[in-house]
Amino acid sequence: METIRYAVEDGIATLTLDYPARKNALNGTMRREIGEVIHGLRQDSSVRALILTGAGTDFCSGGDISTMKGQISADQGRQRLAAIHPWLEDLIQLDRPVIAAVDGAAFGAGFSLALTADIVLATPRARFALPFLRLGLIPDCGAFYTLPRMIGLQRAKALMFSMRELSAEAARDEGIVMEIVPAEALQARARAIASAFTEASPVALALTKRALNASLNQDLHSMLEMEADGQGIAFATEYREQAATRFLDKQPARYRWPD
Incomplete structure (x- = not known):
């Protein structure tokens, strides 16, 4: 380069x-x-x-x-x-x-x-x-x-x-x-x-960014559908399962915004 x-x-x-x-x-x-x-x-x-x-x-x-x-x-x-x-x-x-x-x-x-x-x-x-x-x-x-x-x-x-x-x-x-x-x-x-x-769910991040980028070009119904579809995918990830377990076990979350 x-x-x-x-x-x-x-x-x-x-x-x-x-x-x-x-x-x-x-x-x-x-x-x-x-x-x-x-x-x-x-x-x-x-x-x-x-x-x-x-x-x-x-x-x-x-x-x-x-x-x-x-x-x-x-x-x-x-x-x-x-x-x-x-x-x-x-x-x-x-x-x-x-x-x-x-x-x-x-x-x-x-x-x-x-x-x-x-x-x-x-x-x-x-x-x-x-x-x-x-x-x-x-x-x-x-x-x-x-x-x-x-x-x-x-x-x-x-x-x-x-x-x-x-x-x-x-x-x-x-x-x-x-x-x-x-x-x-x-x-x-x-x-x-x-x-x-790097400690966040890559799937949830990708879905969030995709929905935000689309939001100003879509109507409410379309965004609610995108939200439901994306949340369904996010629920099925191993990251979400592990994050819920950590929460219930009172362990700190992997993803935290830096101060």
Whole structure:
């Protein structure tokens, strides 16, 4: 890998954008390498949680603008994005929790990439913005899907139209960032949360995430049916049986959220 690092340890996968010379900008090589990693991750059942992060002092500055010079046809522009749609869908719909650990800039496509995560952690110096309109472009990398579902349609419009830069605190107030942690503690906190997920029922986690992702596109009856079907599957797992026994025997639960 030329622009990313990928490692799996104790059931936790860490995908690090590693192109600090360009503030981890998403160039063609990085897009291809992320796709290869996500494809392999989907097949690797040993991975119980994924951490997305950036090397150096930034998460991701967005698309590599140096690759956008000159005339680009509509077809070329479309293919530039269509090529990454398979792994974007796989990442957003991944049946395991995804944690984004954001330090420094998360701009443009970098902001969009952070939005693919289930949980976003940020340092006090993290900054978020969608400045696409400044370049005569529209938000991409799934932001039209993820951002309105996270913060609501009006606020999503305001961020995209205004191109306003959000501090970590403002992003938390908007509902984008879950926690702000010191830069030196960012990776440790991400791993602590990911480690907790390794002790949860993988079936129950996958079913919960699938239902949540579907909830805004379904009616009440459909969601109740999904709930009943999923709970039936969860009841039949060995994990649920063992968890009930531990509870009745007054033993501590395996899955606990880290303080």
